Amino acid sequence: MSIKLSTGETLEISEGESLLKALRRQGVYLVSSCGGKGTCGKCRVKIPEGRYRTESTGKLEPPAIRSGTVLACQTFPEEDITVDIPKESRLVVGDVIEISRSRDLFDLLQSLDGEISPILRWLPLDIPPPTINNNIGDLERFRKHLEEKGLKEMRFSHSFVSSLARSLRDAEWKVYLGYTASPEAVLLLPLKGRKRYGMAVDVGTTTIVVYLVDLADGRLIDVGSTYNSQIRHGDDVITRIIYATEGGGLEELRDTVVQDINDLLSPIIEKHSINTDDIESAVIAGNTTMAHIFWGLDPGYIREEPYTPTLNFFPLWSARTAKLDINPQAPVFTIPCVASYVGGDIVAGVLASKMHRRSGTSLFMDIGTNGEIVLGNNEWLVTAACSAGPCFEGSGIRHGMRATEGAIESVRIDPKTFEPSLGVIGKGRPAGICGSGMIDAITEMFLAGVIDQKGTFIKGTASDRVRDGFEGPEFLFYSDSHGEIVLTEVDIENIMRAKAAIYAGISLLLKKVDFMLDDMERIYIAGGFGNYLNIEKAIIIGMLPDLPKDKFVLLGNTSIAGSYLCLLSDHMRKEAEDIAQKMTNIELSVSRRFMDEYISALFLPHTNITLFPTVKKLLKERNK
Amino acid sequence: MSIKLSTGETLEISEGESLLKALRRQGVYLVSSCGGKGTCGKCRVKIPEGRYRTESTGKLEPPAIRSGTVLACQTFPEEDITVDIPKESRLVVGDVIEISRSRDLFDLLQSLDGEISPILRWLPLDIPPPTINNNIGDLERFRKHLEEKGLKEMRFSHSFVSSLARSLRDAEWKVYLGYTASPEAVLLLPLKGRKRYGMAVDVGTTTIVVYLVDLADGRLIDVGSTYNSQIRHGDDVITRIIYATEGGGLEELRDTVVQDINDLLSPIIEKHSINTDDIESAVIAGNTTMAHIFWGLDPGYIREEPYTPTLNFFPLWSARTAKLDINPQAPVFTIPCVASYVGGDIVAGVLASKMHRRSGTSLFMDIGTNGEIVLGNNEWLVTAACSAGPCFEGSGIRHGMRATEGAIESVRIDPKTFEPSLGVIGKGRPAGICGSGMIDAITEMFLAGVIDQKGTFIKGTASDRVRDGFEGPEFLFYSDSHGEIVLTEVDIENIMRAKAAIYAGISLLLKKVDFMLDDMERIYIAGGFGNYLNIEKAIIIGMLPDLPKDKFVLLGNTSIAGSYLCLLSDHMRKEAEDIAQKMTNIELSVSRRFMDEYISALFLPHTNITLFPTVKKLLKERNK
DSSP: OEEEETTSOEEEOOTTOOHHHHHHHTTOOBOOTTSSSSOSOOOEEEEEESOEEESOOTTOOHHHHHTTEEEGGGEEESSOEEEEOOGGGBOOOSSBOOOOOOTTHHHHHHHHOSOOOOSSEEEEEEOOOOBTTBOOOHHHHHHHHHHHTTOOSOEEOHHHHHTHHHHHHHTTTEEEEEEOSSOEEEEEEESSSOOOEEEEEEEOSSEEEEEEEETTTOOEEEEEEEEOGGGGGOSSHHHHHHHHHTTOOHHHHHHHHHHHHHHHHHHHHHHTTOOGGGEEEEEEEEOHHHHHHHTTOOOHHHHSTTTOOSOSSOOOEEHHHHTOSSOTTOEEEEOOOOBTTBOHHHHHHHHHHTGGGOSSOEEEEEESSSEEEEEEOSSOEEEEEOOOOSGGGTTTSTTBOOSSTTEEEEEEEOTTTOOEEEEETTSSOOOEEOHHHHHHHHHHHHHTTSBOTTSOBOTTOSOTTEEEETTEEEEEEEEETTEEEEEEHHHHHHHHHHHHHHHHHHHHHHHHTTOOGGGOSEEEEESGGGGTOOHHHHHHTTSSOOOOGGGEEEEEOHHHHHHHHHHHOHHHHHHHHHHHHHOEEOOGGGOHHHHHHHHHHSSSSOSSGGGOHHHHHHHHHHHO | OEEEETTSOEEEOOTTOOHHHHHHHTTOOBOOTTSSSSOSOOOEEEEEESOEEESOOTTOOHHHHHTTEEEGGGEEESSOEEEEOOGGGBOOOSSBOOOOOOTTHHHHHHHHOSOOOOSSEEEEEEOOOOBTTBOOOHHHHHHHHHHHTTOOSOEEOHHHHHHHHHHHHHTTTEEEEEEOSSOEEEEEEESSSOOOEEEEEEEOSSEEEEEEEETTTOOEEEEEEEEOGGGGGOSSHHHHHHHHHTTOOHHHHHHHHHHHHHHHHHHHHHHTTOOGGGEEEEEEEEOHHHHHHHTTOOOHHHHSTTTOOSOSSOOOEEHHHHTOSSOTTOEEEEOOOOBTTBOHHHHHHHHHHTGGGOSSOEEEEEESSSEEEEEEOSSOEEEEEOOOOSGGGTTTSTTBOOSSTTEEEEEEEOTTTOOEEEEETTSSOOOEEOHHHHHHHHHHHHHTTSBOTTSOBOTTOSOTTEEEETTEEEEEEEEETTEEEEEEHHHHHHHHHHHHHHHHHHHHHHHHTTOOGGGOSEEEEESGGGGTOOHHHHHHTTSSOOOOGGGEEEEEOHHHHHHHHHHHOHHHHHHHHHHHHHOEEOOGGGOHHHHHHHHHHSSSSOSSGGGOHHHHHHHHHHHO
């Protein structure tokens, strides 16, 4: 059977195949936060022509259903059909997205460690050439020379040996040997005129960031960032794991993420006229699932009790094995992980925050596609993943979206008229609401008395904006001829659950180590989200603890920062390993106390208002 | 343009391409000992239809030229042509050839070393499974368990880690770990019911031999042998090196030899219902050029002064890297080489001969496609390659051929009538003359007074069998309506040069270490040739030294025997390394004294007849 798109393209579909799968198979990607289970309601399409069967309408509103909208993942054509894909349903990945560039990374490196010491060490060699009276094998000559220099037990890969004879002769036996600490010989280059580059990568569940770095001076040459194309198969790590294991899509997910990295790198090296072979090392930071998929390792056991990753400490494997488009011999360092749900991105974050060096105790939070928390100081570190889920990135929220053009990022609601004023990224027509917008919206609705402390709409609000939708009460933030943007009670529940999970995680970790919030010297907030967060409002909804604002430090993307640090320094790699080794992971999912904490936190700001004295005061003032 | 074969096939040929190259490119292989230089005269074809240009007629006899025979390597069609390829010109490789199977290899192993200790060591592990309170990564758990067992600093390849999680769980954490001494983890298998096989390979310039061995008890399961398909590109290592470097054919040569090995293995594993994954290790023995090509390493520098191989001591690389169709993780041990022209086949030979363990001094000779000599005992070993060339395998001899069906392998000439009686392999119509036949023929012609001590035909022999050919005098051994078999004076010169090179090598080596022939306790003769050689006659022509017959030991193919030993025992691998390390290579090619020795040996049996007392006596008796 055929699918005709409104763009004119014609695709094919098999009997029993969902429209979502058929489109995906032929390179047309729809937003599909839940990975095709019919629960997120994002893969909306219209079918003006042709017979089809739908299995579920999921989150579709009755008016949408009436107008002929269906979920592509739940729709099975029964003859040739025509499909209209609305703009909001199209998944646009692969575009380079803008990120703020850290100018002070090199200062950070210097503040942590004085010296640049990349993964490859280089040693100049001036080897006596063979003569007819001394014509042992090149490798034996090479090895002997190294042993005289004190480098023993060097390992030689087949690829290294393959080019050895020619490299030595082309350079007239005066060469630079690049080797790793293990020690393993990696590259052999002529003495002069060489450049040394490295690549630091943050493989996020949602976004991928690449830094190209000059290894001679630590200079950041260029930066690239894009959405992780794996989003096609779902928004969170769980849907990815399911796709890799049950869907047999491990290699596809792996190729997808590696292709994203290569696609980011390609224009950078072209722009700066860099030879890929001069990129001599790379560092990868990602959560445990992303690191497994990046290396093509089955992430299935991460999801099964007792939640065991295949490995946390990755050997140095080559760029050839990773399929990265840099020097194929280049060693790739993976920032070590701690546990199934606390990965190298968090270790990188702790490293970049420097909390592991401070005697005072700090709290580190990374609120990205998931939420992870670390508590500790220069003596100990404990961590937990709190299953906050990706709702702050738009997933599971009817009109949720990421913080890109068109996203409502700030909201104010007039407490008298209930009229909202919206801050929209890019200033144009709003297309949805992003994480910081959600926090603002809930705070404002709460302060304006539209919703109560449970997040439930208060009946009788004198405004048309509060109305009954098909899923229950909702607040209308925006409407025009193209559509509406609402936040429903179900959405609010989801956001409440996310913020409660984060706060409960913090509470439980504190109790585990018998510390009080007031003991925290600093609160570090990392994650893509960390750039835009309104701290006061996040305290009002009870996502962040009620501490003085000057204790909070927004760090931005610490995963890429830690990756940069590890690319440049032996000490940093060692410290990352020490951090991963030292960090104690607490499995919240199996803790009954976590459930108690979580339920107490499902309240605005919290069932125990005494934990939020400033909010208590604010509410008291408001009630006056 | 097109080539029509008499078989009906039609091939194509480009402007300026030789007929030989065009045929080869399309999978039709001709005998081409010289690799296409127009000097061996073996790639004979006839062109009944079509215009063509020939650049040289090389070794073609005038009657052959008159009858329209041309050399395919020197022929360039100028329009569509028809080509007849006579049977003798067809190169048949890939067929399994029969070899004598050594029944006593296991006894040899036991006489050298009591214990079986294959390359992979196996360790049973019973690892405590993860729990929710102890859910570190699988690799970390595995590593910890190994460390508790005293196995530290184990290395883990990406492939090993890729299957780790599943293997551990499938076997319920009770596994066998196969690892190498380095130590590197290689294979992980369930505890029970496993078989262990290994493959020993002799990669000869001319023939390839594969032994499949049961590693539990050393039993030889089966044997396969074939011609090295690289013969398409020439008979000796030099033509192969030229093809690899100047012809850019390294990868092709590599794939060819690996394919030969895989093709030999395939019917064996099928016949014995063996799972390729159970073949857990392999050993390769070959001369230095063959070892380089096997591993895809440029052999070019072997041929250039100062004759330096890329390496003599090969790291353990994997079957995956080698492209062998056994367990891809299987380590492949390469028997170490000594120098550019003394390879792992000779080290294997010394090992199998046990001369390196004897206090008495022995001489080891391997007369195969080239000739190598080793002299020594349990304290020292010296070696030399003597550039004997492949004439004993038929190369460079007008009607020379290998010792296969149709080859004249023994000759007697009636001293009165000069009528020859011929022993032919397979008893059928003779097709050519092989090495042992050449030695017989020259001895007989010499004793019958047909040729003199210089190998020159004596004028006035009263027989039609001695006649003037187009290249000078020749002896007609056989003729029928299909053709003739002669040995020409040029052929005899070639054989004289080969035998002189061998004898000169022996003489010079003895002088280098100040030993006398009589000091030799044993003379070991190895090589495919070593199975059939008539010692007396080889002494008469002066190829072998004049020593009592009981000092000579024919060992057959010691390269495969040594390969078998190394497959089964750590001690044997260590001894092979010690032999290679200990052996001093003498470069004969740069020795002026070698030239003197060589010229003295270009005589039957030698210019200095006192070196051959029994031959002197024989000649004296004959002259009576």
